[in-house]
Amino acid sequence: MRRERFEKLVSAMQREGIDGLVLLGTGAVSYATGAAYPGCDSSRSVLDRPVAVVAPGEAGPHLFTSLPDIAPEGADGLVHATASPECDEGAAALAEFVSDLFPAGARIAFDDVPHPLRRSLGSREVVAAAGVLGAAKICKTVDELACIRRAQAVNEAAMLDVRPLLEPGVRQTDLTAGFVRRIFELGVSANCIDPIWQPMPERLAAGPWTTHGDVAFPVGSTDAFLRYGDVVWVDTGVSYEGYASDFGRTWIVGRDARPTPRQESQFQRWTEVMGAVLDCCRPGVSALRLCRAATEANGGSRPWLPHFYLAHGVGTESAEMPLIGSDLGEAFDESLVLQPGMVLVLEPVIWDDGAAGYRSEDIYAVTDTSWTPLSSHPFDPYGIR
Amino acid sequence: MSGDTDLGLLAPRDGGRVDFAELRSQRRQRLVASMRDDGADLLLLGRPSNVAFASGARQLWTSGFRPYSPGCVVEAATGRVHLLSTWDSGVPAEIGHEDLFGLTWNPSVYAQRLKAAVDGYAASLVATDGWSVAGEQIVLAAVPEAQVVDATPILRRARDNKSPAELFCISTAASIAESAMSVLAALLTPGITGRQLQGGYAAAIASLGAPTPPTEAVAWTAGDPADPAGRPVRVALDRVLRAGELVAINPGAFYAGYEAGVGRTFVVGGTRRTGQRELQERCREALDGVISACLPGATGADLVAAWDSAGVGPSRDVLARGVGLGAEEPVIGPGRGSRELLSEGMVLSLEGWAAEEGVGGVLEQDVVAVGGDGPRVLTRYGRGVGGS
Numbered sequence: 001m002r003r004e005r006f007e008k009l010v011s012a013m014q015r016e017g018i019d020g021l022v023l024l025g026t027g028a029v030s031y032a033t034g035a036a037y038p039g040c041d042s043s044r045s046v047l048d049r050p051v052a053v054v055a056p057g058e059a060g061p062h063l064f065t066s067l068p069d070i071a072p073e074g075a076d077g078l079v080h081a082t083a084s085p086e087c088d089e090g091a092a093a094l095a096e097f098v099s100d101l102f103p104a105g106a107r108i109a110f111d112d113v114p115h116p117l118r119r120s121l122g123s124r125e126v127v128a129a130a131g132v133l134g135a136a137k138i139c140k141t142v143d144e145l146a147c148i149r150r151a152q153a154v155n156e157a158a159m160l161d162v163r164p165l166l167e168p169g170v171r172q173t174d175l176t177a178g179f180v181r182r183i184f185e186l187g188v189s190a191n192c193i194d195p196i197w198q199p200m201p202e203r204l205a206a207g208p209w210t211t212h213g214d215v216a217f218p219v220g221s222t223d224a225f226l227r228y229g230d231v232v233w234v235d236t237g238v239s240y241e242g243y244a245s246d247f248g249r250t251w252i253v254g255r256d257a258r259p260t261p262r263q264e265s266q267f268q269r270w271t272e273v274m275g276a277v278l279d280c281c282r283p284g285v286s287a288l289r290l291c292r293a294a295t296e297a298n299g300g301s302r303p304w305l306p307h308f309y310l311a312h313g314v315g316t317e318s319a320e321m322p323l324i325g326s327d328l329g330e331a332f333d334e335s336l337v338l339q340p341g342m343v344l345v346l347e348p349v350i351w352d353d354g355a356a357g358y359r360s361e362d363i364y365a366v367t368d369t370s371w372t373p374l375s376s377h378p379f380d381p382y383g384i385r
Numbered sequence: 386m387s388g389d390t391d392l393g394l395l396a397p398r399d400g401g402r403v404d405f406a407e408l409r410s411q412r413r414q415r416l417v418a419s420m421r422d423d424g425a426d427l428l429l430l431g432r433p434s435n436v437a438f439a440s441g442a443r444q445l446w447t448s449g450f451r452p453y454s455p456g457c458v459v460e461a462a463t464g465r466v467h468l469l470s471t472w473d474s475g476v477p478a479e480i481g482h483e484d485l486f487g488l489t490w491n492p493s494v495y496a497q498r499l500k501a502a503v504d505g506y507a508a509s510l511v512a513t514d515g516w517s518v519a520g521e522q523i524v525l526a527a528v529p530e531a532q533v534v535d536a537t538p539i540l541r542r543a544r545d546n547k548s549p550a551e552l553f554c555i556s557t558a559a560s561i562a563e564s565a566m567s568v569l570a571a572l573l574t575p576g577i578t579g580r581q582l583q584g585g586y587a588a589a590i591a592s593l594g595a596p597t598p599p600t601e602a603v604a605w606t607a608g609d610p611a612d613p614a615g616r617p618v619r620v621a622l623d624r625v626l627r628a629g630e631l632v633a634i635n636p637g638a639f640y641a642g643y644e645a646g647v648g649r650t651f652v653v654g655g656t657r658r659t660g661q662r663e664l665q666e667r668c669r670e671a672l673d674g675v676i677s678a679c680l681p682g683a684t685g686a687d688l689v690a691a692w693d694s695a696g697v698g699p700s701r702d703v704l705a706r707g708v709g710l711g712a713e714e715p716v717i718g719p720g721r722g723s724r725e726l727l728s729e730g731m732v733l734s735l736e737g738w739a740a741e742e743g744v745g746g747v748l749e750q751d752v753v754a755v756g757g758d759g760p761r762v763l764t765r766y767g768r769g770v771g772g773s
Contacts, residue, residue, distance in 0.1 A: 025451055037449065039449075040601065042448075043711025046432060048712070068608075112453055128518035177592040181587060185584045194446035221596070
């Protein structure tokens with residue numbers, strides 16, 4: 001898997017006329033090197049960050065880290081002490097490493113350049129790495145799909161154990177405690193996001209206020225009590241060997257609580273939207289067509305949140321390309337054509353003002369002819385007849 | 386801190402011990418004063434901890450670091466703060482709806498929204514806390530005429546010296562970290578796995594209402610005996626710990642965004658061998674020497690010298706680093722941060738590691754506030770308390 005990713009990066013570099021990559025973002029480093037970094041606050045990730053340098057002629061990617069044991073096996077000679085590009089000394093050393101590795105005038109792409117590193121690079125041209133990373137990452141190999149499937153399976157298994165905790169008076173942070181204990185016991189590498197257990201208002205007018213007048217989600221968790229009958233939108237994500245899962249369901253607080261017929265019909269509508277999208281999901285179809293199928297199945301209005309998308313990819317980032325139905329616009333969606341190996345986290349939202357709404361997420365990989373699911377989890381308490 | 390109690394359920398009703406509106410206001414005043422010192426008109430912040438410092442907003446936590454793009458704008462002339470947030474949940478009242486701009490995936494929409502936020506505000510010098518190709522395009526589209534400089538000196542002056550309220554938040558974070566330490570110490574029995582420790586740690590801090598960890602890397606042992614530096618290695622999740630091993634545990638936690646962590650070393654199964662006890666005592670003494678050196682006016686080099694003089698071997702890469710709203714500068718260790726100058730109100734996490742072949746490795750970590758009347762240790766776990 002690491003070898004295939006390295007080859008994909010190198011061929012994307014050649015297509016884009018890039019001679020080298022210097023990567024500082026956690027997900028990008030993980031993709032380039034296979035280093036599965038422990039979950040970390042962003043402030044720590046800045047001051048103690050792993051750095052990857054990719055040069056096509058080398059045996060593999062160079063990894064700079066304070067945690068040498070996170071380097072995969074077989075990376076001998078390519079693992080270096082932490083680079084510290086946040087301080088002038090560290091930035092100068094990294095710039096010198098880059099200068100030694102690549103000839104003057106080489107086009108080097110960076111994903112992020114802290115000011116000290118920018119100063120150390122002097123007059124060297126700095127090119128964006130986003131194009132190379134996007135091209136390499138968008139279609140997953142069989143092994144990458146297996147990692148996503150594994151991350152998702154563990155995430156789902158942990159959620160089965162959390163679900164019974166959803167009783168009146170439970171705090172969001174209590175649900176988180178139950179969840180994080182189980183994900184580690186069951187086998188993840190890291191937790192990716194502070195778990196979301198958001199009680200949804202019946203009406204938008206109840207708030208939170210939003211810039212676009214639509215639903216606020218996901219709002220960070222607190223230690224407030226959840227109450228009987230709260231409609232709770234759940235969103236969690238973990239990582240396995242650097243690959244993220246994405247779990248989304250709608251739950252109702254209370255072991256005997258059931259959706260009203262109106263809420264149940266929201267779920268039915270969500271199911272119809274998912275069916276309509278999957279019916280046209282196969283290689284060669286544009287993302288715009290999926291958006292139109294979803295909108296048509298929802299009676300003409302877009303069944304997703306305006307600040308998000310109908311679907312997003314997942315990989316070493318919890319949301320990455322392909323973004324489908326985002327504010328990149330219809331022309332972008334039309335140009336985005338499904339290919340085998342793309343991963344779609346479909347997350348339609350059915351909002352029904354006065355009775356909250358329904359949101360769940362499921363993950364599909366585009367195959368040579370259609371699609372295959374990477375997620376499988378019950379919809380309780382919805383859809384039970 | 387003797388006599389202090391930490392916040393509990395009744396804190397909101399009883400007023401708590403921190404006036405958070407006042408805390409945010411003080412932080413913004415420090416930031417704006419620091420901007421004016423450097424003649425910066427606008428601050429365009431991307432890093433979550435800087436955004437939290439400037440805005441006071443509680444935003445969704447995600448793990449790891451993402452490339453720079455501006456998510457918070459501070460105007461020096463007015464003190465006004467604009468924030469990238471699609472909703473007002475978690476946003477303090479002093480940041481109005483008119484100061485919020487919504488999330489977008491589209492760089493040109495992003496630039497338009499940023500431009501609209503600062504429309505009519507004259508800015509010739511703009512400071513940013515990061516740089517990326519895409520970020521620069523957004524910044525230059527919003528403030529095309531401005532000169533862009535590094536915001537680090539501005540942020541350091543505003544963030545380094547903590548107020549008493551900030552110290553109280555850090556102490557509260559220490560109490561959460563110490564609770565996790567207590568849980569983890571009890572778990573350290575032969576046969577326990579890295580996974581069980583990790584799960585126990587994550588659950589312990591979450592159940593106290595503080596789920597997001599400074600880092601999940603919480604358990605360490607001495608690494609390769611052939612490594613001359615004897616560096617610590619994170620306990621792999623699938624590793625089974627054996628009776629008699631030295632295991633270093635360093636849980637951390639956040640309270641109201643402020644971080645603290647504590648590190649101690651235990652023997653799996655409980656009974657220390659003589660060599661282990663001696664190594665631990667020497668490491669403790671060495672770290673206490675570094676704590677004593679944490680005085681206003683001391684340099685990073687002074688701290689490293691204090692460690693070296695104890696004769697327990699070289700410090701690992703990081704001997705001291707700032708804590709506040711998460712990990713902060715300075716970062717001090719061999720070959721790094723030697724010219725950093727300590728000042729009153731600075732809070733440092735001091736991390737001493739000593740290893741010996743055949744014995745194992747020992748970590749002692751404490752959080753220390755640099756005070757005018759000497760260093761004040763904010764962590765307590767395992768230390769003599771009660772005036773001894």
